[in-house]
Amino acid sequence: MGRVIGRWFITAVPVVLVVSMLTFILASFVPGDPARAILGASAPPEQVEALRQQLGLDQPLPQRYWDWLVAALQGDLGRSIQTRGSVATELAGRVDVTISLIGFGLIIITLVGVTLGLVSAIKGGWLGRVVDVASLAGLAVPGFWLGLVLVAAFAVAIPIFPATGFVRLSDSPGGWAASMALPVITLALTGTAGLAKQTRSSVMDELGKDYVRMLRARGVSQRRIILLHVCRNAGAPIVTVIGLLFIGLVGGAVLLETVFVLPGLGSLTVAATRAHDIPVILGVTLILSIVVVTVNLAVEISYALLNPKVRA
Amino acid sequence: MIRRLFHKPVAVVSLAWIAILIILSVLAPVIAPYGPQDQDLAHALEGPSRAHLLGSGVLGLDVLSRLLYGGRVTLVSTAISVSVYALLGVPAGLLAGYRGGLADKIILRLSEVAYAIPGTIMVLVVLAIRPGDETAAMIAVGALAAPALARVVRSATIALREELYIRAARLAGLRDWLILRRNVLPSVMGTVIVHVAIFATTAIILETGLGFLGVGTRQVTWGEMVAEASHNLGNQPWLLVPSGFVIISLVLAFGLIGDGLRDATAEGYSIRQTSRARGRGNKPARSAKPDRALPNKAAANIPPDPPPTGPETGALLALNGLTITFETNGKPVTVVENVSFTVAPGQMVGIVGESGSGKSVTVAALLGLLRGTGQVSAGTMTFAGQPFDLSQTKALAALRARRIALISQDPMSSLDPCFTIRYQLAEVIKANTPLRGTAVGERVLELLRAVRLPEPELTARSYPHQLSGGMAQRVAIALALAGEPDLILADEPTTALDVTVQAEIMDVLRSLGKAIILVTHDWGLLVDLCEKGIVMYSGQVVEEGSVERIVAQPRHPYTVGLLRSNPYFATAGQPLPAIPGVVLPPGRWPVGCHFAERCSLVRPVCSEARVALTVVRDRPGLTRCLFQDQVAAQAADQAAAMGAALGAALEIGVQGTGQAAGSQP
Numbered sequence: 004m005g006r007v008i009g010r011w012f013i014t015a016v017p018v019v020l021v022v023s024m025l026t027f028i029l030a031s032f033v034p035g036d037p038a039r040a041i042l043g044a045s046a047p048p049e050q051v052e053a054l055r056q057q058l059g060l061d062q063p064l065p066q067r068y069w070d071w072l073v074a075a076l077q078g079d080l081g082r083s084i085q086t087r088g089s090v091a092t093e094l095a096g097r098v099d100v101t102i103s104l105i106g107f108g109l110i111i112i113t114l115v116g117v118t119l120g121l122v123s124a125i126k127g128g129w130l131g132r133v134v135d136v137a138s139l140a141g142l143a144v145p146g147f148w149l150g151l152v153l154v155a156a157f158a159v160a161i162p163i164f165p166a167t168g169f170v171r172l173s174d175s176p177g178g179w180a181a182s183m184a185l186p187v188i189t190l191a192l193t194g195t196a197g198l199a200k201q202t203r204s205s206v207m208d209e210l211g212k213d214y215v216r217m218l219r220a221r222g223v224s225q226r227r228i229i230l231l232h233v234c235r236n237a238g239a240p241i242v243t244v245i246g247l248l249f250i251g252l253v254g255g256a257v258l259l260e261t262v263f264v265l266p267g268l269g270s271l272t273v274a275a276t277r278a279h280d281i282p283v284i285l286g287v288t289l290i291l292s293i294v295v296v297t298v299n300l301a302v303e304i305s306y307a308l309l310n311p312k313v314r315a
Numbered sequence: 316m317i318r319r320l321f322h323k324p325v326a327v328v329s330l331a332w333i334a335i336l337i338i339l340s341v342l343a344p345v346i347a348p349y350g351p352q353d354q355d356l357a358h359a360l361e362g363p364s365r366a367h368l369l370g371s372g373v374l375g376l377d378v379l380s381r382l383l384y385g386g387r388v389t390l391v392s393t394a395i396s397v398s399v400y401a402l403l404g405v406p407a408g409l410l411a412g413y414r415g416g417l418a419d420k421i422i423l424r425l426s427e428v429a430y431a432i433p434g435t436i437m438v439l440v441v442l443a444i445r446p447g448d449e450t451a452a453m454i455a456v457g458a459l460a461a462p463a464l465a466r467v468v469r470s471a472t473i474a475l476r477e478e479l480y481i482r483a484a485r486l487a488g489l490r491d492w493l494i495l496r497r498n499v500l501p502s503v504m505g506t507v508i509v510h511v512a513i514f515a516t517t518a519i520i521l522e523t524g525l526g527f528l529g530v531g532t533r534q535v536t537w538g539e540m541v542a543e544a545s546h547n548l549g550n551q552p553w554l555l556v557p558s559g560f561v562i563i564s565l566v567l568a569f570g571l572i573g574d575g576l577r578d579a580t581a582e583g584y585s586i587r588q589t590s591r592a593r594g595r596g597n598k599p600a601r602s603a604k605p606d607r608a609l610p611n612k613a614a615a616n617i618p619p620d621p622p623p624t625g626p627e628t629g630a631l632l633a634l635n636g637l638t639i640t641f642e643t644n645g646k647p648v649t650v651v652e653n654v655s656f657t658v659a660p661g662q663m664v665g666i667v668g669e670s671g672s673g674k675s676v677t678v679a680a681l682l683g684l685l686r687g688t689g690q691v692s693a694g695t696m697t698f699a700g701q702p703f704d705l706s707q708t709k710a711l712a713a714l715r716a717r718r719i720a721l722i723s724q725d726p727m728s729s730l731d732p733c734f735t736i737r738y739q740l741a742e743v744i745k746a747n748t749p750l751r752g753t754a755v756g757e758r759v760l761e762l763l764r765a766v767r768l769p770e771p772e773l774t775a776r777s778y779p780h781q782l783s784g785g786m787a788q789r790v791a792i793a794l795a796l797a798g799e800p801d802l803i804l805a806d807e808p809t810t811a812l813d814v815t816v817q818a819e820i821m822d823v824l825r826s827l828g829k830a831i832i833l834v835t836h837d838w839g840l841l842v843d844l845c846e847k848g849i850v851m852y853s854g855q856v857v858e859e860g861s862v863e864r865i866v867a868q869p870r871h872p873y874t875v876g877l878l879r880s881n882p883y884f885a886t887a888g889q890p891l892p893a894i895p896g897v898v899l900p901p902g903r904w905p906v907g908c909h910f911a912e913r914c915s916l917v918r919p920v921c922s923e924a925r926v927a928l929t930v931v932r933d934r935p936g937l938t939r940c941l942f943q944d945q946v947a948a949q950a951a952d953q954a955a956a957m958g959a960a961l962g963a964a965l966e967i968g969v970q971g972t973g974q975a976a977g978s979q980p
Contacts, residue, residue: 017428029441030444139571140567143564143566145523147541151545152559212728214732217794221716221743221795222715235733236732253436254435258527262545279443281443281444284440287436288436311733311735312732
């Protein structure tokens, strides 16, 4: 297990560094002067020059990256150009919204998708075809459009859920659940059938293998063969797919937070993109790349737990 | 493969739809009834009407016209992404796969990093830095996804690199880029197009997402039209329909092409699989000609052969009239025809025959474990006095492991890779015996000792991948013994193993003292281990009797040929004779003697009617030949030459295994 974590670490650190470095280098090509952008066109040149020095913009690029990185490691991600507030504080107030959206979405996708895939692999027939068609639909229907359709149906036409707006869990658990319901359902609908299809093909691959036939020959019950042996063997590729699905859901969440006006990292990123708020963008990419590599660690560990060859 | 795609109506419709959308978008300035920004304030936010065929949005902007213009942005952006994706991914993958080394390492690393980057976020980063520059954003989308494609192409290239024709081309001194372009690229093209189609779906959804967020281009886009709809959900939900339809239909078209191509690739694969399987006889051939084939019903109504030899009373197993069919293109094709034999308690019976003779299938049917579409269409079995209908697999399940155990050809793949040997043995013990608790653990070690594994404790802790082939087969035998069966079916148990290991495994099998049916194509093993032999050819038993009699006095021309072509009995310095002709695939078997086409003694009468098993004259045994006296005369010449060799072979066989086992610590 130590080796698995070690191997993950060797990939994870470069990923976080490369993403932040790439963003930083790209950001340095921003046309125009951030200091000028902050102070406005009418500010006197001396004042702009002073701010440039204060922001460290007169330093060479590697020096600036190093300073940013050292500060970031100490929890200081700079100040937002839009709000002048601390980026770290802003992110901290929003990360829970995004994580709960993706987290609950992923839980539903995993539970429903894996069950559906397993059952359709064993029973086959029409359920298999339903999974095939649904997975194509899940691929083709954009989440933001589906979200709007659900709003039109279950918030406007039949007002069961609030159309938009967010209630904090600490303010009202019921209101929080109601405000998260449609976004989570939308996110889950886009990914479930795809995972079900992957699960089905993994399970069917396993069912065709020699060891399954031999377990049968050795008098092991069908139930045990499927729930224990096939599930465990098919589990490793499914876990990998769930990991990749998570990264996809991050992108989906950005759009859904905008559709449902949720105060998460996604809507913050969109706002920062519109306002060219580079410090916020840098902060978001750093946080998200850390979240992604953490999820990858979870994937690697589950993979190793399922597959003894990796563990050894 | 691309051509096969055109036989799929869904794929053709999809391609046509993409083409139509492209043409309509190109012609937008000509055919659109309004300009993209033409206002019609009198008819704002209305449903479909004569003036506005697909309705109108805010300020009375015409939905149809805006869809036509918007398509240009989506299609061009998708084309940009897809080009970057393919132009970066394919060469990088070819390079990594073909050259290996540093290029390979770099590309693998890059793909790992790229997998971990959420694409949407990076695209937003690009747009934060280059506001409204959708081209730059879509280039980034393609570039971020390219390492994943490179990885796929790399795997396909590595597989190809080892193919003979590529190696031959390399040895012939062809330049690398020429080999890549002429030989490698066409072969990986199918995979590439599948991935390009799937990636196109991602690119379209992402592009419309950018339009929806309003961070992409300033021109009208489909995504922007969805955003417009979102502001008017309360008063005109219709607006969601046209924009949603074009986006979903375009993505679906690419998705269906990808799926269709993948299926086409898979079909190509399965056809190759089938033709390979044809040789092995597991699956019947595709080219089955029903006119020449024995009709299935007739096969079931064949008059029974005379009772098989051997001890009739007190037989452990008596198989009667087993006929097995596999389904090919919806038609049942007979692969095993009317097979009967008996096994006495503790008796070792060998079934020999070429690949495709039906011996493995016969054995599998005894436990109801036929693969795929295999089905027992007739056949009964009496096991330990209890009658069974072999077409009722449920009843046979009760026999598995406790009465009849199976050992398969490939020991490694017969074990679950995810569990320790201890776990797998304990599972089978618990499933088949009343043992529980610590007694199970003791029994595990006892079984591992019984198959002479030198370190049972260590083996018990191991996973299958930590064992050698010989050790794995011993474990498989231990698993077969776990249910304390009366009969073991050993289906070519040593084919996958080294010769020295073979002898050891045979020694273990011999020491068990159980009845064994050994399926093999190795006369050496048969002579070495079995008392009784059954020779199968094209789904029929053609000869049966004591192994000694079959080897010394064969009474079927196929047995004669099989013996003569076996290196075990060959004379040094003489070329090894082969049986002329090939085994006919199931479905093309003639009504008369199945061996007629390859037989040197063939007469017209052989092909006229079904040949029955007859009793061998003056010796116990059966043969399915009308001319056993002629066979005897032919075999006598051979026997004279072989007599000495056989005697020696029997000696060597016994001693050889004994020594090999003895030398083992």
